[in-house]
Amino acid sequence: MARPLAGPQTLLRTLNGRAILETLARRGSLTRADLMAETGLSRTAVTQVLRMLESVGAVAPAGVDRETRGPAAGRVALHPQLGFAAVVHVDGHGAHVVLVDPTGAVRAEQHAPFTPHVERVELISGLIETCLQSVRGPLHVVIAGVPGIVSADGAIRDDEGPDGGAFRNALEKRLGCPARIENDVNLAALAELTAGSGASLASFALLLLDEGLGAGIVIDGSVHRGFSGVAGEVMYVPQTPLPIGAPVLSDAVVGDLALAHGRDPQAPVVQHLDAAADGDEAAQAMAAEMARRLTLVAGTIALVLDPEAFILGGLAAHPVLVDAVAREADDLAARLPMRFLVSSFGPEAPLVGGIGEAAAALRATVFAQLVPSVDRSSARRA
Missing domain, CATH: 3.30.420.40 (ATPase, nucleotide binding domain)
Structure with a gap:
């Protein structure tokens, strides 16, 4: 009969799993030795956590390291189909959309001008859906930078008055995932703060x-x-x-x-x-x-x-x-x-800031889903 894991063990596994996932997101593919050096975990802990992460589809083999001396060491990386976040920059002329993976790498891009005959949410959703056709994996979150005053609940107030969150709600309904609305200049400030x-x-x-x-x-x-x-x-x-x-x-x-x-x-x-x-x-x-x-x-x-x-x-x-x-x-x-x-970024600053925020939001969403799966997988084997 399987025994439930003790609380401290579950917490430790969760922390170790998230540490490894975050390290792989930040650094790309790494060997076990690299992960030990980056996280401070023992070889046994790294091996156990990687085995569990691989069992739930969180990580995958990524070739071997032939640059270091000694026997070639296997590399691991985040699974390429963990999913994506969409970043949208809206201005008075059109929308620019990019898809990013959990590492923050841009995997697809589309942009188009607004036209009188196409509603704004329809155009943006269409651009995102076109991007998704070129990749494999689900869409988990959308970050949209827009001009105007954005309240904490995602409502927009612009020249046409407050929208009460209608834009965000329409995006979520059309795309089937959470959407976060930000003021575009605030996203640009985040870009300058992070890497500018x-x-x-x-x-x-x-x-x-x-x-x-x-x-x-x-x-x-x-x-x-x-x-x-x-x-x-x-x-x-x-x-x-x-x-x-x-x-x-x-x-x-x-x-x-x-x-x-x-x-x-x-x-x-x-x-x-x-x-x-x-x-x-x-x-x-x-x-x-x-x-x-x-x-x-x-x-x-x-x-x-x-x-x-x-x-x-x-x-x-x-x-x-x-x-x-x-x-x-x-x-x-x-x-x-x-x-x-x-x-440092010129007119691309809002998009750059959005990419950083989207990658962080995507990691938080995906990792929160993965770590409980790791714990359930471990419990079944106990």
Whole structure:
């Protein structure tokens, strides 16, 4: 008659199993000796846990190590069919989708513009389903980065008002897995925090200029979203002589500046910035005003939060704006010193941040399913 495992044994097995799975996710295929060195577990413990993980389809052989001296050692890796997470970056023009595996590697990618005849969730779901056709394994979780205010329960508030979580619920219903909605600038800040210009900083504010201006606030190594998700909506920070609620910097604001300086108000922002780089005086005047507004927003944040640095992302990382912001900051330095850095990822920052979050969420989901299976498999053999 099989006896139930004692509590401490089950807990130890769970911890050891998760340690090995996390190590394989982080490092890729490894030998038993590698796993012993990485986890601090004994050879016996590693061998036992690997045997159990292989029995539930969590790991699989991955060739042999012929680079070290002595007999060739077998390698193991996470099973290639553990499943995937989808990362979605939504902007005003379209959606960009990637599938990642538990290691964070991108396994498939699709993007498409929004059209008047296709609903947003339908387009995104179609892109994800197309990606899934090129891989083998289930979809476990979706991370979607969107513009607008995102509350803790995944509801979005944008120019059309609050959606009450309708977007998230529709994605989950269509795809049959949990979906997490994040503000796109917060995802970009996570990218900078993890592996970008903010990796060595305890606090910073990412100022990302795209269709509008948003901030990703990092305090003590964590993104600060605020009580209702409104933290970082700096496009509406009051600036004289603008009325309360007027945008400080956006596509519409740049269009007005272009009109005032005799340039095409329908031209994209980057076209004006490129013209400024080529010496166009009207475009340079526009860039100077954009930089003034950016710097005043940064100064407002500095007086409240005092971050170590500000990271310029999106169109704010254009060399013309970077130089113009530096000049504005120099003028303020005696009264309010501020340090400005440039994003490591440019327009891809929200997607990069989403990939890191999706890989972590996927590992948590898959490993939580696998470790109980390991325990049940061990109990049957007891």
